[in-house]
Amino acid sequence: MSEKSLLIIDDDIELTELLSQYLSSQNFQVDVANDSEQGLGMAVISNKYDLILLDVMMPKLNGFEVLKKLRQSCITPVLMLTAKGDDLDRILGLELGADDYLPKPFNHRELTARINAIVRRVDFHTKPSTPQQLTIDKLSIVPSRQEAFFDQQPITLTGTEFAILQLLMSHPGELISKELISEQVFNRKLMAFDRSIDMHVSNIRKKLHQFSEQTMIxxxxxxGYIFVATQ
Structure with missing residues (x-):
């Protein structure tokens, strides 16, 4: 895996210095923004990052506000850093388009594992060996570019949403368990009471319903879930 570029947006200067040193030692290229507005500008203007680590509790713009603005023009994967045990923060972050979340305080090894899982997923879905296009009825996806279309109209999906949709579309009519989705998309075992997959599927449904009233998932x-034909 080639060196990946990360952006950390967190107002905790001491923490970001430690994370920057640690992640740099793990062969990541790391930029830091201790100001949420600055971080948003860096993410949108450069659009060069493979992953953004985004804290929730920040002055000026909190993490949710940054994510909402970011998702208006950018699909860069986002790993939210949330308060430990605050399920509402996690759910809201996922609803707004976060790819995953990690509660503070966290183990650095777990952070690295989460980051690697996300960037590996993106690499897998964009490598040349993946199908050029997958089409079922009016819904099409192009894995090499992580693009989705309904009746040739573009659908904006996050990387995680795209990966889940691709997995479901690759097995139409078959039950795809949450355990399988967790292992293939998040590269980890399904955790008890983890609602992240439910939230991602809910987001996909909402976006598909903008184009069709029929339930495709x-x-x-x-x-788990079954992808069904639209006709």
Missing amino acids: KTVRGS
């Missing part, structure tokens, strides 16, 4: 309660 069916929930099998307690088991």
Whole structure:
């Protein structure tokens, strides 16, 4: 894996200095913004980062406000850093388009594992060996460019949303368990009471419903999801 470029947006100067040193030692190229508005500008203007680490609690713009503005023009993967045990923060972050979350305080090894899982997923879905295009009825995805279209109209998806949709579309009519989604998309075992997959699927549904009233992703309660034809 080639060196990846990360942006840390967090007003905790001491923490960002430690993270920058640690992640640089793990062969990441790291930029830091201790001001949320500055960080948003760096992310949008350069659009060069492979991943953004975004803290929730910051002055000026909090992490949710930054994420909401970021998602208006940028699909760079975002790993939210949330308060430990604050489920509402995690759910809101996922609803706004975060790819994953990690509660503070966290183990540096777990942080590295989460980062690597996200960038590996992006690399996998954009490598030449993936299908050039996958089409079911009016819905098409282009893995090499992480683009999705309904009846040739573009659908804006985050990297995680795209990966989940691609997995479901690759097995139409089949039950895809949450365990499989967690392992293939997040590269980790499904954790008890983890609602992140539910939130990502909910986001995908909302975006698809802008183009079609038909339900393309069916929930099998307690088991997983099935991609169904739109006609």
